[in-house]
Structures are given as C-alpha cells and as structure tokens.
Amino acid sequence: MAEAAILFLRVCVQLLALPIYLLSFLGVWKPFGSKVFFPFFIERFSEHYNQKTSVQKWELFHNLREFTGSSKVLRLLEIGTGTGTNFQFYPPGCRITCSDTNSNFQRGLSKSMNQNQHLQFEHFLVAPAENLNQVADGSMDVVVCTLVLCSVQNVEDVLKEVKRVLRPGGAFYFLEHVAADHSSWSYFWQQVLYPTWKLVFNGCCLTREPWKEIEKAKFSEVKLRHISVPLWWTPLEAHVIGYAVK
Known part of the structure; x- marks a missing residue:
C-alpha cells in the first residue's frame, strides 16, 4: 500500500515538474x-x-586547532566549498584550500572571502571530490565537507581521497543531511520527492546513509551523532554530524 502511494505521488510530482523534465531531455x-x-x-x-x-x-x-600539525598553521581543505558559508567558523590564520565541481559560485565565494579576512586563502580547485589529485598525499591537517556527500558519485571513493590527503592524525569533519528513519513520514516524502529533487538540485540524493560508509572507512576514531535540523519546508531534517580521525 505504501509503495503504491509513493509511486502515485511521485508521478504527481513529476507531472508538476514536467517543464524541467522536458528541458532536461x-x-x-x-x-x-x-x-x-x-x-x-x-x-x-x-x-x-x-x-x-x-x-x-x-x-x-x-x-x-587541536589538529594543527608540525607546521604550526592549520592546513584545511574544504570539499564542496560553494559560497564559503563555513568560513566564519574556522580559526584565525587557518590556510584554506577550496574545492568544488561547480565554478559558478564565484560571486558568493568572493563575498565570503572578503568577509573572513582572518583566514588565508591559498587555492581554489575545480575538481570532483572523488579525484583530488591536485592535493598532495598527507598535506592536510583537516578536511571538511558539509552538504556534499548527498550529491557525489561515490561516497566510498570520496572517503578514500579524504584519507589520502590527510596527514596521520588529521581529521575529517562532516555535517550532512541523510535518509530519515525508515518508519517516519519524512522518509516517506523523501522517497516521493527523490527523482525530481535529484534532477532539480544538481544530483542531490535524499535517501543516502553516508554514516555507514564513514563507519566502514577504517578511521582510527569516529565521533558521529544523528541530529534533526528544523528545515520544515524541506525533506532535509535528518542529519549526521561529527568528525573522524585518520
């Protein structure tokens, strides 16, 4: 019964979004x-x-700051920087390398850089999270990604790259929206909206469970918890937050 309802409502949503599907075609x-x-x-x-x-x-x-390496300056790579909304949370003097697959965030990114003069911005790389070959092995103290793992091609490959670029003892920080509890109404609507949402919002997958890959990635330590973010007008309430140490 639930599957039939999901299918029916999914078709209804797709019909409403028909112009976007036609443009995609x-x-x-x-x-x-x-x-x-x-x-x-x-x-x-x-x-x-x-x-x-x-x-x-x-x-x-x-x-x-606890993960600052021998250079005495925190070297941080942010994957999927977007418009740079995380910059305000980083400590003064931090050296930032930004990466994103989309180079069209420049207006918002430049604004964030100008507003966060306490940071040192080093490079902006246009690269997929699964292939950060422009970043040397073990060259980063910290890697950060927020709202990124929902839209990458392969979470496991991203985590392999994260571990490669981190120095031993470095940390991977994450804050990601995830699949809701499977018995919840939120998960029901995630399944309804999934195909259209993915098309409209640049490959964003509503029903991913990236914490499973993080827990399997063989970090030496993982601190992870599930939280709810009150984004009432979206199916994005369920989140996972934490960090993992290489």
Missing part, C-alpha cells in the same frame, strides 16, 4: 541549472541553513 536544464539556478538557490539557502545550524557548527568546529 533537450539538454538545456543541466547547463542552466549548474550555471544559474543552483548557484542562485545555494546562495540564498545557505544563509537560511547557517541560521538553523550555527550552534551545531560552532560545536562541531570548536576543536579544529
């Missing part, structure tokens, strides 16, 4: 989405998201 939506719609949406959504998660982010990043 014609090859128009992807370039428009990545260059215009998604950067516009992310810049506005990120401000709202930071308001809802500011306490959690301060708590998450409060011990970043």
Whole structure:
C-alpha cells in the first residue's frame, strides 16, 4: 500500500515538474541549472541553513586547532566549498584550500572571502571530490565537507581521497543531511520527492546513509551523532554530524 502511494505521488510530482523534465531531455536544464539556478538557490539557502545550524557548527568546529600539525598553521581543505558559508567558523590564520565541481559560485565565494579576512586563502580547485589529485598525499591537517556527500558519485571513493590527503592524525569533519528513519513520514516524502529533487538540485540524493560508509572507512576514531535540523519546508531534517580521525 505504501509503495503504491509513493509511486502515485511521485508521478504527481513529476507531472508538476514536467517543464524541467522536458528541458532536461533537450539538454538545456543541466547547463542552466549548474550555471544559474543552483548557484542562485545555494546562495540564498545557505544563509537560511547557517541560521538553523550555527550552534551545531560552532560545536562541531570548536576543536579544529587541536589538529594543527608540525607546521604550526592549520592546513584545511574544504570539499564542496560553494559560497564559503563555513568560513566564519574556522580559526584565525587557518590556510584554506577550496574545492568544488561547480565554478559558478564565484560571486558568493568572493563575498565570503572578503568577509573572513582572518583566514588565508591559498587555492581554489575545480575538481570532483572523488579525484583530488591536485592535493598532495598527507598535506592536510583537516578536511571538511558539509552538504556534499548527498550529491557525489561515490561516497566510498570520496572517503578514500579524504584519507589520502590527510596527514596521520588529521581529521575529517562532516555535517550532512541523510535518509530519515525508515518508519517516519519524512522518509516517506523523501522517497516521493527523490527523482525530481535529484534532477532539480544538481544530483542531490535524499535517501543516502553516508554514516555507514564513514563507519566502514577504517578511521582510527569516529565521533558521529544523528541530529534533526528544523528545515520544515524541506525533506532535509535528518542529519549526521561529527568528525573522524585518520
């Protein structure tokens, strides 16, 4: 019964989004989405998201300095930097390397850089999270990703790259929206919206469970917990937050 309801409602949503499906079929939506719609949406959504998660982010990043290596300067790689909404949470003097698959966030990113002069910005890399070959092995003290693992091609491959670029004893910090409890209404609507949401929002998968890959990635220590973020108008309430030490 539930599966039939999900299928029916999924078709209804797809019919409502039919113009986007047609644009996708014609090859128009992807370039428009990545260059215009998604950067516009992310810049506005990120401000709202930071308001809802500011306490959690301060708590998450409060011990970043503890992972400073022998260079005495914290070297941090942020995967999926977007518009740079995490910069305000990083400690003064931190050396930042930014990476993203989408180079169209420059307006918002430049604004965030100008507002966070306490940081040292070193490089911006246009690269998929699964292939960060421009970053040397063991060259980072910390790797950060927030709202990234939902849209990568392969979470396991991303974690392999994270471990490669981290020095021994370095840490991987994450804050990700995830699949809700399978018995919940939230998960029901995640399944309904999944195909259309993924198309509209640049490959974002609503029903991923990345904590499973993190726990299997053979970090020496994993501190992870599940939280709820009150984003009532979206199916993104369920989150996982924490860090893992190489």
